[in-house]
Amino acid sequence: MNLIIKICGMREPENVLDVAELKPDLIGFIFYPDSPRYAAEILDPEISAKFPPYIRKVGVFVDADFEEIIGTVRKYSLDIVQLHGDETPDDCRRLRETGIQVIKAFYIEENKGFKFCTEFITCTNYFLFDTFTSKYGGSGHKFDWKKLDKYDLGHPFFLSGGIGPRDVNNLLEITNSTFYGIDLNSRFEIKPGLKDIETLKKFISDLRLNNKTL
Numbered sequence: 001m002n003l004i005i006k007i008c009g010m011r012e013p014e015n016v017l018d019v020a021e022l023k024p025d026l027i028g029f030i031f032y033p034d035s036p037r038y039a040a041e042i043l044d045p046e047i048s049a050k051f052p053p054y055i056r057k058v059g060v061f062v063d064a065d066f067e068e069i070i071g072t073v074r075k076y077s078l079d080i081v082q083l084h085g086d087e088t089p090d091d092c093r094r095l096r097e098t099g100i101q102v103i104k105a106f107y108i109e110e111n112k113g114f115k116f117c118t119e120f121i122t123c124t125n126y127f128l129f130d131t132f133t134s135k136y137g138g139s140g141h142k143f144d145w146k147k148l149d150k151y152d153l154g155h156p157f158f159l160s161g162g163i164g165p166r167d168v169n170n171l172l173e174i175t176n177s178t179f180y181g182i183d184l185n186s187r188f189e190i191k192p193g194l195k196d197i198e199t200l201k202k203f204i205s206d207l208r209l210n211n212k213t214l
Helices: 013-020 066-076 089-096 115-123 145-150 168-172 197-213
Strands: 004-007 026-030 056-061 080-083 101-108 126-131 157-159 179-184 189-191
Touching (some): 013 026, 013 197, 056 066, 066 089, 080 089, 126 179, 168 197
Parallel strands (some): 026 056, 126 157, 157 179
8 A cells, every 4th residue: 555645735935845855745735715724825836846746736725616726727737626615526527627637525424424425436536535524624633534444436535634643553554445645734733834844754754664564
């Protein structure tokens, strides 16, 4: 299992470049104005030119209209859009038809299965499962990861929500074959939008080392 590592909520220019040196697979920028990690006001569109070519750039949106998303994709040379609102399958399909990859986020509730994701399979590249919260942007808390044992739709997914520095072994215990990647954010921060480089470095090293031993 070689989990894809996505580090999200980046906004501080120097910190972004320090994170890029850790060689994650994806770096995410939030373009939701109500988020404390809103990146558009300070993010230089040219900064991604300083990334190694294998790092893909993800833009996170919440119920943004099509033209806004496409304009942001072009401005920041994004590779993937992640949709965290009430977007429909048609919204996802329209974006994917432009050639951009699409991640659709879903909030996992205690007594709810995964059938509600089914209609999004053909119009997205990946799902992202996060902890249920009444607010957009994530809660920083985990849901019961054992629920993933019952996920059987065959569509690759990212896991988000409260993943922290001590979770390497817990992540490696998830056996679902479509577990594709992890989304790291608030538990690795000094403050919103500013990542703790040394903590991230150790976590990524430990995760990748253990992956190789499986």
